[in-house]
Amino acid sequence: MLSSLNISDFAGRLAAAEVPPGGGSAAAISGLMGASLLELAVNYSLKSPGQVVCSELLLAKQADLSRLHIELTILIDRDALALRGLLAAAGLPENGAEKQQARRLALQKAIKLAAEVPIETARSCLEVVEIAKTIVTKVDKMVVSDLMAGVAMAYAGIVGxxxxTAINLNELEDELLVNALKGQIYLLQSTADELKAAIEDKVYASAPFSVVRG
Ligand SMILES: Nc1nc(=O)c2c([nH]1)NC[C@@H]1CN(c3ccc(C(=O)N[C@@H](CCC(=O)O)C(=O)O)cc3)C=[N+]21
Structure with missing residues (x-):
């Protein structure tokens, strides 16, 4: 399993361009880092004195984040498997009408999966950003930078x-599905942009983070 590799081995596998993982798995890792950084912020804050008021909210988000942590870990391998299926189908023989038809069907099925899995990754990453928005003013000041690093990583996971998904749409013949996926891409990306801007507006408004604002 890719998710049990150490960091250097995973990065080496990405760089080697031999067998998958690709950008989809890397996006899931980015989301996983985001979820983990939010967990850090929540766990630290629950332990620090003076956070008793919001502990109910933080405990609820802690549970959501541990689910997202597992989902995103699984998505690293699910994306690599989808990509592997895609490359395998693309490599099927094309000699003769029957084989050509078999290859076409296999390829369409594989592309559909490779387009749909990263939508799930984007949804999980978006949930991480949503959680960040609800807790950013509730966590201990000491861990706001960790939380914001988590937002940046989860956002990168969404874009990635x-x-x-988008690159696979080119090859997908089912036009209804292509349009549905395009709609989801647009919605997920624009929601992510709005949420990220709202969180940054809040955090970058004052020191020490105003210096980070571009
Ligand atoms: N859900 C999803 N996730 C992706 O990560 C994803 C995707 N869909 N759609 C297509 C693009 C493209 N991409 C590649 C990554 C590595 C090779 C690669 O390493 N190729 C090797 C060997 C491939 C093999 O072993 O057959 C080569 O061509 O030499 C190729 C293509 C990931 N993508």
Whole structure:
């Protein structure tokens, strides 16, 4: 399993361009880092004194984040499997009408999966960003930078996975599905942009983070 590789081995596998993982798995890792950084912020804040008021909210988000942590871990391998299926179908023989038809069907099925899996990754990453918005003013000041690093990573996970979906749309023959996926890409990306801007507006409004604002 890719998710049990150490960081250097995973990065090496990405760089080697031999067998998958590709950008979709990397996006899931980015989302996983985002979820984990939010967990750090929540766990730290629950332990620090003076956070008793919001502990109910933080405990609820802690549970959501541990589910997202598992989902995103699984998505690293699910995306690599989808990509592997895609490359395998693309490599099927094309000699003769029957084989050509078999290859076409296999390829369409594989592309559909490779387009749909990263949509799930983007959804999980978006949930991470949504959680960040609800807790950003509730966590201990000490871990706001960790939380914001988590937002940046989850946001990168959204962009990376939606790009992976988008590239597969070119080859997908089912026009209804293509249009539905395009709609989901647009909605997920624009929601992510709005949420990220709202969180940054809040955090970058004052020191020490105003210096980070572009
Ligand atoms: N859900 C999803 N996730 C992706 O990550 C994704 C995707 N869809 N759609 C297509 C693009 C393209 N991409 C590649 C990554 C590595 C090779 C690669 O390493 N190729 C090797 C060997 C491939 C093989 O072993 O057959 C080569 O061509 O030399 C190719 C293509 C990932 N993408």
């Amino acid at each position: 996975s939606l790009l992976s």
